[in-house]
Amino acid sequence: MPGTDILFVWDFLSTAVADAWPAADRLRWVHVASAGVDRLLFPELRDSDVVLTNSRGVFEESIAEYVLGLVIAFAKDLVGTVDAQRERRWHHRETERVVGRTALVVGSGPIGRAIARMLRAVGLRVAGVGRAARDGDPDFGTVYPFGSLTDRLPHADFVIAVAPLTEQTEGMFNATTLATMKPSARLINVGRGAHVVTDDLVRALEGGVIAGAALDVFEEEPLPASSPLWSMPNVLVSPHMSGDFVGWLPALAELFVDNFHRWRSGRPLRNVVDKKLGYVPTGAAAWTGATEEGATHAG
Amino acid sequence: MPGTDILFVWDFLSTAVADAWPAADRLRWVHVASAGVDRLLFPELRDSDVVLTNSRGVFEESIAEYVLGLVIAFAKDLVGTVDAQRERRWHHRETERVVGRTALVVGSGPIGRAIARMLRAVGLRVAGVGRAARDGDPDFGTVYPFGSLTDRLPHADFVIAVAPLTEQTEGMFNATTLATMKPSARLINVGRGAHVVTDDLVRALEGGVIAGAALDVFEEEPLPASSPLWSMPNVLVSPHMSGDFVGWLPALAELFVDNFHRWRSGRPLRNVVDKKLGYVPTGAAAWTGATEEGATHAG
Structure with a gap:
């Protein structure tokens, strides 16, 4: 840290920056x-x-595809099909329709928006929950306030949980809120593990309070081998990979290089995090693929 | 059969009608x-x-959802995620994007059309192969001839194989045609098992000629426990269920009852199969949900 002007943090779940902070002279x-900056706040x-920027613009569509895949996997019991195949068992079932089902996207930033757009494109009914409530949104329809x-x-x-991790969203899926969900509902977490109180979720799944969960993020990552989540029949565990498409690392580097050129030439940076809000506000200049175009082109 | 005017065939894979034909007086x-009528031709x-009608109108959207789920499952290696979970193994990988990939829908009837529409809705580039070649189709873009x-x-x-099973389409995926596919390509068969020469497919998968297959239909159903397909790492086996949503049986009965009322009152039947073509031609009066409206409303 001593003498360093600019820090590029690859490991977004590390506490190294906080630990080394006293040496940042x-x-x-x-x-x-x-996209998430929770460990840096x-x-x-x-x-x-110190200015904080994130990688908004890289992960949106990839995560949206992933979430749509999870939605259909639940509806069509794809996990049950894989399990039956491993036993060479022909087990015909009726499965659920996807078109016409209802999705609530909790988090109305760019990733939530991409998810809403894709679910809506295939015929789900979509609403959002976010900081800025509004009607008539082209992707969300209605965005309801967090309250x-x-x-x-x-x-x-x-x-679908995809909000930034803030004081407001930490633990938002707990025994109380889970109890308000349909017994047939599924929770998909592609945000941060701490959005969910894991013990409450395990109990809700065991008790039939909700029907299933697909978790890509966890309070502790990697998920410890001792976690009951691994072996629950109605839980799909994936290793924090929903956004990590082939090419994500070059894309992340490209974004930083673009911002670095801006820094060097004194132009405004893209993806500047509002450190009070905990994310890049809508309307702020966002990265939309590497370009030397003017910083006034907001994404 | 003796004395029977009307036959409602639930088991569309049975040869019972052919066997009992001499008694049909x-x-x-x-x-x-x-949808498929191959066993009745x-x-x-x-x-x-004898007039032959089928159940066009019931399965389209459900199969389209299923196929989209398989496409995303391949791209995101969902099967690999399930397998890793069963071993409590945290195994991060980069996965493929879906948006921008290319899909070829082989079969341009109503099910193929629903698949094309849904894949296009999420951003795949789509083309079709079918009997009636054309450009500028809203769902397929271009439909190329089978040749x-x-x-x-x-x-x-x-x-995606979803054509009716006819002399033209039987065995259309064989060593020769599979060899023209990309080594990274996946074959999805939701049509009929006999579209694919199974032994050729197994060899193509073993040899890396193509990257994977999701098979919902098989030359012999149920798929025998001895089939190598069950245990191939790049094959997803499902038990002929892609269209069978919760409610499919009432929907099928409702369709027949609607047609039965037409028959009784002397109105034209819906979903009349062209027995030479082997399917209901596009433009023929099709079932679009139970209704007593006039038969001139083609679907």
């Missing part, structure tokens, strides 16, 4: 190779003048 | 609870005056 800019950085989460959960067949 | 109409029925199948196969990341 001239740090001016931290860029992180992820420790008080010293948050309250400093009305428990009012909206009873209507959803699929609930 | 006054049969006038056979309705089958499936034995020469005696085909050459008779140019091997010209189109090299362009496709996902090849």
Whole structure:
């Protein structure tokens, strides 16, 4: 850290920056190779003048595809099909329709928006929950405020957690909120593990409070081998990979290089995080693929 | 059979109608609870005056959802995720994008059309292969003639077989045609098992000629436990269920009852199969949900 002006953080789940903070004697800019910045919003950085940028623009569509795949996998019991195949067992079942089912996307940023757009494209009924409530959104339809989460959960067949991790969203899926969901509903978490109180979720799944969960993120990653989640029949565990398409690393590097050129030439950076909100506000200049075009082109 | 005017065939894979044909002394109409009518096109029925109707209109969207789920499952290696989970193994991988990939839908009837529409809706590039070649189709874009199948196969990341089983389509995926596909391509068969020469497919998969296959239909069903397909790492076996959503049986009965009322009142039947073609021609009056509306409303 000593003498460093700019820090590029690959490991977005590491606490190394917080740990090394006392040695940061001239740090001016931290860029992180992820959308979520929760590990970087420790008080010293948050309250400093150091600029924080993230990797908004890289993961949106890939995560949306992944979530759609999980929705259909639940509806068509794809996991049951794989398990039956491993036993060479021909086990015909009736499966659920996807068109016309209801999805609630909790988190109305760019990733939530891409998810909403894709689910809507195939015929799901979609609503959002986010900070800025509104009607008539082309992708979400209606975005409800976070405060009305428990009012909206009873209507959803699929609930997708993709919000930034903030004080408001930490633990938002707990015994109380899970109890308001349909017994037939599935929870899909592609946001942060701490959105969900894991013990409450395990109990809700065991008790039939909800029907299933697909979890790509966990309170502790890698998920410990001792976790009951691995062996629950109605849980799909994936290793924090929903956004990580072939080519994600070059794309992340390209984004940083583009921003670095901006820094060097004194132009405004893209993807500047509002450290109070905990994410890049809608309307802020966002990365939309590497380009030397003017910073006034907001994504 | 003796004395029977109307036959409603639930088991569309049975040869019972052919076997019992000599006893059909006054049969006038056979309705089958499936889209495919291949088992009913034995020469005696085909050459008779007996009307054959099918269940077009019931399965389209459900199969399209299923196929989209398989496409994403391949791209995101969902099967690998399930297998890793069963071993409590955290195994991060990069996965493929779906948007922008190319799909070739072989079979341009209503099920193929629903598949094309859904794949296109999420951003795949789609083309079709079918009997009536055309450009500018809203769902397929271009439909190429069956004769140019091997010209189109090299362009496709996902090849979906959903044609009626006819002399023209039987065995259309064999060593010769599979060899024209991309080594990275996947074959999805939701049509009939006999579209594929199984031994050729097994060899192609073992030899890396293509990358994977998802098979919902087989030359012999149920797939025998001795089949090598069950244990191939790049094969997803499902038990002929792609269209069988919760409610399919009432929907099939409702379709027959609607047609039965038409028969009784002397109105034209819906879903009349052209026994020479082997399917209901596009433009023929099709079932679009139970209704007593006039038969002139073609679907």
